[in-house]
Amino acid sequence: MNKALEQQLVELLGPDSVSMTDIERRLYAHDMAPVPKILGLVWKFMPDAVVRPSSVKQLQQLMKFAHENSIPVVPRGRSTTMMGGAYPIYGGISIDMTARRGIIELDESAGTIKVKAGTYWEAVLKFLEKRGLTLYCYPTSAPSSTIGGWIGNGGVGLGKGGLGIGSSKYGYAADTVVDLGVVLPTGEYLESIEATELKAEDFIGSDGVLGIMDTITLKIHKLPARQEPFCYDFKDFDKLCSAVAEIALLKPFFLLIEDKVMLDFKKLAKLHVPMAQNLLTVILAGDDEAQFKLDIQTMGKIISAYGGQELSKEIAKEEWQGRYYAMRHKSAGPNLLGGEFCVPTSNFKESIRRVKKLGVAKNIQIAIHGTLGVNEVLVMPQVLSDERKKFRYLTMMSLVKELNDLSIKLGGIPYGVGLFNAFYAKEIHGAKLAELIRLKKSLDPRNIMNPGKATHCSTRFRITLPKFAYGMGMRGLGLFVKHGG
Ligand SMILES: Cc1cc2nc3c(=O)[nH]c(=O)nc-3n(C[C@H](O)[C@H](O)[C@H](O)COP(=O)(O)OP(=O)(O)OC[C@H]3O[C@@H](n4cnc5c(N)ncnc54)[C@H](O)[C@@H]3O)c2cc1C
Numbered sequence: 001m002n003k004a005l006e007q008q009l010v011e012l013l014g015p016d017s018v019s020m021t022d023i024e025r026r027l028y029a030h031d032m033a034p035v036p037k038i039l040g041l042v043w044k045f046m047p048d049a050v051v052r053p054s055s056v057k058q059l060q061q062l063m064k065f066a067h068e069n070s071i072p073v074v075p076r077g078r079s080t081t082m083m084g085g086a087y088p089i090y091g092g093i094s095i096d097m098t099a100r101r102g103i104i105e106l107d108e109s110a111g112t113i114k115v116k117a118g119t120y121w122e123a124v125l126k127f128l129e130k131r132g133l134t135l136y137c138y139p140t141s142a143p144s145s146t147i148g149g150w151i152g153n154g155g156v157g158l159g160k161g162g163l164g165i166g167s168s169k170y171g172y173a174a175d176t177v178v179d180l181g182v183v184l185p186t187g188e189y190l191e192s193i194e195a196t197e198l199k200a201e202d203f204i205g206s207d208g209v210l211g212i213m214d215t216i217t218l219k220i221h222k223l224p225a226r227q228e229p230f231c232y233d234f235k236d237f238d239k240l241c242s243a244v245a246e247i248a249l250l251k252p253f254f255l256l257i258e259d260k261v262m263l264d265f266k267k268l269a270k271l272h273v274p275m276a277q278n279l280l281t282v283i284l285a286g287d288d289e290a291q292f293k294l295d296i297q298t299m300g301k302i303i304s305a306y307g308g309q310e311l312s313k314e315i316a317k318e319e320w321q322g323r324y325y326a327m328r329h330k331s332a333g334p335n336l337l338g339g340e341f342c343v344p345t346s347n348f349k350e351s352i353r354r355v356k357k358l359g360v361a362k363n364i365q366i367a368i369h370g371t372l373g374v375n376e377v378l379v380m381p382q383v384l385s386d387e388r389k390k391f392r393y394l395t396m397m398s399l400v401k402e403l404n405d406l407s408i409k410l411g412g413i414p415y416g417v418g419l420f421n422a423f424y425a426k427e428i429h430g431a432k433l434a435e436l437i438r439l440k441k442s443l444d445p446r447n448i449m450n451p452g453k454a455t456h457c458s459t460r461f462r463i464t465l466p467k468f469a470y471g472m473g474m475r476g477l478g479l480f481v482k483h484g485g
Helices: 002-013 022-027 037-041 056-068 121-129 147-152 237-250 260-268 289-305 313-324 328-332 345-362 390-396 398-409 422-429 432-443 467-481
Strands: 049-051 073-076 093-096 103-107 112-116 133-135 177-183 212-222 226-234 254-258 278-286 308-310 335-338 341-344 367-372 376-385
Touching: 002 049, 002 056, 022 049, 037 390, 056 073, 056 093, 056 177, 056 212, 073 147, 103 121, 112 121, 121 133, 121 147, 147 212, 226 237, 226 289, 226 313, 237 254, 237 278, 237 289, 237 308, 237 345, 237 367, 254 313, 260 278, 260 328, 260 367, 260 376, 278 289, 278 313, 289 308, 328 335, 335 390, 335 398, 341 345, 341 398, 345 367, 345 376, 345 398, 376 390, 376 398, 390 398, 390 467, 398 422, 398 467, 422 432
Parallel strands: 049 093, 073 093
Antiparallel strands: 103 112, 112 212, 133 212, 177 212, 226 278, 226 308, 254 278, 254 367, 335 376, 341 376, 367 376
């Protein structure tokens, strides 16, 4: 079967764009979160082939071939997500989009830039910055993640997508997208999705289950006249959380929260850390000088009211420059395991209280990393872990469920859907879940596009796992956490 598949793919794409080697396929069988080997019994993570199409024509031919032969395909950017969205669960073909890279058109008068989906965010930012321009928002993984990957990423659900740098001022990933060029599962190419009955929003946050985004047109704007980082130290993390709720009203460009445990993890990883208890970094940006000054004054008052101390400008700049490296402390683990959830800004403080309580009950150190979203805070509680301690690592996965459930109780949602959060598809996609299911059935009748995810969690045997089974399994594993697994 694999020899025949290899031959057919080589005929379609040429030998340099196809890889069937064991080692390469293994590299495409995971994302940023290591998956315990035992889960291979439930899912077939290894693709049968890895391909790197470099033209839209190749993508079309590939999809037509996969459709005719009912072979699962999984679009992949750089696999920097953590929910199992970017690798297969039934095997099939992994489509590495990074050969579809480059800027297609900058249209300053329209305020847009059209790029190929496999382009890295940082490359687009650098291109724009040289011309005095910039993007509205982008993920903190910008140096290593693709445009298509973030726009495809489930984030806060269909039609909204991810939260990133700039979201607290300008909105969700969807708010920055103007148009998409999409290759449908049948191989049909829609050069401008907005010129059809479909809309870009139908694909944003869909986890690649509806089609392959080949080009993406993003909104751009002039670099702001003023942009300045500020960094504060808070003895009391509770008070930092209260300050965040008030600073959110100023709509900063970016706001990053790191608690004492996070700073300790960084020290363990031998990273340079400012002398501080709990850190709050805020980036203000704007064109109106008077408003900018007023915002600085207001923020100063909020900080003083909650007992924060401003740190030097050098520290603030360093923290801003370090925004892309949110996981550099991973080596202290040597793995990080964590949840990722959103809660309304008004419930952020309470969510932290509950996360810390959970840590005490389980006897584990949970670090807090948080960023401000549109009306919510994206919280990433993290624990140091070690995938080599297999059973312990497996049991610690139960923590993710507890954190997800905690967010829902506070009016929030788990962040990102993919495979492992598909149990929460109803909460994350909300009313749009029905639309996603309808679109999936109509655009992908043979269910070949990244199947078994985003709307439900399927196994390699194409059986949907019920949420209660997941709940029971995780509760069972959770029993071992406190006792060291
Ligand atoms: C240090 C770090 C910081 C991060 N910061 C953020 C952040 O600020 N905000 C955030 O939301 N996430 C963040 N993430 C998670 C992740 O990096 C982003 O969501 C990222 O943009 C995903 O891009 P990728 O190219 O790695 O996509 P992948 O992980 O490869 O893919 C993500 C999903 O999109 C689908 N997909 C990929 N390409 C296409 C395509 N062309 N067409 C259709 N579907 C496609 C995949 O099938 C998959 O379901 C971070 C991760 C790390 C490691």
